[in-house]
Amino acid sequence: MEGILAIREIQGDTLNSGFAGDQVETQGVITGVLRRGFYMQTPNVTWDGQRSDAVFVYGTTKNIKVGHLVQVAGECVNFLKDDSARPVTQIKLSSLYLVQEEGPLITPLTLSPELLPLASEALAVMLNSLEGMLLAIPAQSTFIAPSNLFGDYVCALPHHFNEPDVIKTKEGGVIVEARSGGRWFPGFRLRNYKQAPQLNVGTTLLTDVVGPLQYRVGAWQIAAQQTFEFTDNPIALQKSRISSRDGALTILTLNCFNLDCHLEAAELVKNPRTDVDDDWGDGRFHTLAEAVVLQANTPDIVALQEIQDNDGAELTEVVDASKTYIALIVLIKQLSGVEYHWVDIPPEPGADGGQPGGNIRNGYLYNPKRVTLVPNSVQLIGANEPCFVGSRKPLMATFKERASDKTMTVINVHLVSKREQLSIFAPLNPGVDLREGVRIEQAEAIHRETEQLLKQGQNYYITGDFNDHEHSSTLNALVGTSNTNLVLSLPPETRYDYNHRGKLQVLMHGIVPKQFVDTDKVDYEIIHGNELIGAEPGADTDKPSDHAYVLAKIELS
Numbered sequence: 001m002e003g004i005l006a007i008r009e010i011q012g013d014t015l016n017s018g019f020a021g022d023q024v025e026t027q028g029v030i031t032g033v034l035r036r037g038f039y040m041q042t043p044n045v046t047w048d049g050q051r052s053d054a055v056f057v058y059g060t061t062k063n064i065k066v067g068h069l070v071q072v073a074g075e076c077v078n079f080l081k082d083d084s085a086r087p088v089t090q091i092k093l094s095s096l097y098l099v100q101e102e103g104p105l106i107t108p109l110t111l112s113p114e115l116l117p118l119a120s121e122a123l124a125v126m127l128n129s130l131e132g133m134l135l136a137i138p139a140q141s142t143f144i145a146p147s148n149l150f151g152d153y154v155c156a157l158p159h160h161f162n163e164p165d166v167i168k169t170k171e172g173g174v175i176v177e178a179r180s181g182g183r184w185f186p187g188f189r190l191r192n193y194k195q196a197p198q199l200n201v202g203t204t205l206l207t208d209v210v211g212p213l214q215y216r217v218g219a220w221q222i223a224a225q226q227t228f229e230f231t232d233n234p235i236a237l238q239k240s241r242i243s244s245r246d247g248a249l250t251i252l253t254l255n256c257f258n259l260d261c262h263l264e265a266a267e268l269v270k271n272p273r274t275d276v277d278d279d280w281g282d283g284r285f286h287t288l289a290e291a292v293v294l295q296a297n298t299p300d301i302v303a304l305q306e307i308q309d310n311d312g313a314e315l316t317e318v319v320d321a322s323k324t325y326i327a328l329i330v331l332i333k334q335l336s337g338v339e340y341h342w343v344d345i346p347p348e349p350g351a352d353g354g355q356p357g358g359n360i361r362n363g364y365l366y367n368p369k370r371v372t373l374v375p376n377s378v379q380l381i382g383a384n385e386p387c388f389v390g391s392r393k394p395l396m397a398t399f400k401e402r403a404s405d406k407t408m409t410v411i412n413v414h415l416v417s418k419r420e421q422l423s424i425f426a427p428l429n430p431g432v433d434l435r436e437g438v439r440i441e442q443a444e445a446i447h448r449e450t451e452q453l454l455k456q457g458q459n460y461y462i463t464g465d466f467n468d469h470e471h472s473s474t475l476n477a478l479v480g481t482s483n484t485n486l487v488l489s490l491p492p493e494t495r496y497d498y499n500h501r502g503k504l505q506v507l508m509h510g511i512v513p514k515q516f517v518d519t520d521k522v523d524y525e526i527i528h529g530n531e532l533i534g535a536e537p538g539a540d541t542d543k544p545s546d547h548a549y550v551l552a553k554i555e556l557s
Contacts, residue, residue: 043104054132059093069103120182151193154502172202202233218423246403260312283542289331387441413464
């Protein structure tokens with residue numbers, strides 16, 4: 001039965017070789033049923049490593065089940081979700097005939113590290129040749145991404161941790177070396193995501209997960225048709241060993257994930273499905289307060305990112321965020337007795353990107369019993385530079401430690417995001433980061449500011465969300481020859497604060513003048529746990545952020 005093999009030839013090596021639009025008729029066994037169609041695969045054919053023996057049929061799913069042998073007719077199309085997507089071969093159904101209720105058994109192809117090429121180009125070709133086919137993620141695989149609300153999971157296969165470019169964390173997560181950023185770890189999505197269990201990184205899969213391979217949202221994943229068994233991995237939130245003392249400053253970095261204390265009105269936001277949330281009711285303020293007090297030992301200064309204004313994502317002219325800060329400060333005081341002060345420079349309405357209406361910005365909390373804010377020191381970097389148009393401006397402030405009467409300038413950054421980075425499977429420019437040039441220009445602007453501080457003999461610390469890894473051109477531009485990235489002082493297996501589709505990476509850094517490290521004046525730590533726990537912040541959980549927390553202790557000279 002060669003029908004589906006013939007259809008797959010429309011993809012060939014170029015994904016578009018001229019067969020789209022043909023009317024086809026073929027038979028196959030149904031291997032997966034989705035909301036808008038089903039997958040069917042040719043029985044009794046061995047995969048040849050070059051062409052898929054399966055196809056997605058776009059059309060009715062009534063009265064059909066996995067295992068049915070069916071005959072279909074329709075138009076063959078290369079479906080493109082948008083201009084940047086890769087084509088997906090489909091049959092646009094015109095007729096369907098049930099040939100047999102129990103068709104021939106389709107044996108899934110079990111994935112293994114040996115089967116998956118490391119080189120991105122070869123990997124893309126191989127996965128394309130498996131499109132729609134029945135695959136299995138074997139038992140004893142390890143979940144390397146926290147679960148989300150949509151039933152998406154990512155796994156490291158058995159023996160993946162033996163690969164030379166893969167570093168395993170103590171919790172069971174994966175750090176991939178920068179040179180192997182195109183490595184693919186198989187994932188799956190449960191058809192009924194309402195039944196999807198909440199899992200942490202390091203959870204062990206106890207049963208095979210089987211389903212056809214589909215391409216969606218820039219990635220390949222298995223469309224799983226059944227639930228699975230697992231052994232969960234409890235994740236303990238770490239407590240820092242760093243504490244404050246006279247003659248030094250402790251500085252905590254927190255990405256607050258669009259924090260505001262307002263429950264938005266659906267009619268006042270751009271997208272009610274995504275822009276209405278209840279950060280206070282979800283407990284995120286309380287968990288952030290616990291992070292400051294119980295995990296970071298009530299640091300002298302807290303550098304915050306993703307603080308929203310008083311009415312959250314509502315599309316108004318409000319930019320003041322005082323209620324957001326005060327709500328957090330009150331909870332911290334209840335836990336510690338310390339009443340922090342706050343400072344920021346609000347953006348112009350809608351000027352700095354982020355969630356529409358939220359007027360996202362960087363800000364500081366500081367303990368007035370330990371430090372004072374130097375008058376007129378608070379300012380934005382790059383406010384008039386093109387590279388910061390539509391992006392968060394770094395917030396610079398100078399603090400004086402009361403015990404020593406010495407000062408430290410802190411630069412709190414949130415560089416332009418990697419949201420526009422193309423998938424490693426994109427048909428054109430795979431893996432290219434379209435905003436990398438802008439991010440490098442932002443880093444260069446900050447570096448110029450630090451050169452002036454060095455000339456003045458001023459202590460400084462740059463922290464925040466850099467949206468790039470430690471070996472990137474962005475960090476190289478910011479560090480230059482005069483600065484040091486404290487992340488590089490950590491053991492490689494601890495250098496992460498963010499989990500992107502199963503790959504742990506470091507996006508939050510701590511930059512100091514090089515002589516600080518040369519004279520052993522700094523201590524640095526990433527407080528892990530938060531980025532490994534299942535679910536999104538605020539989604540049936542009090543998880544407050546999608547990042548880990550970063551704490552530095554710097555002796556003042």
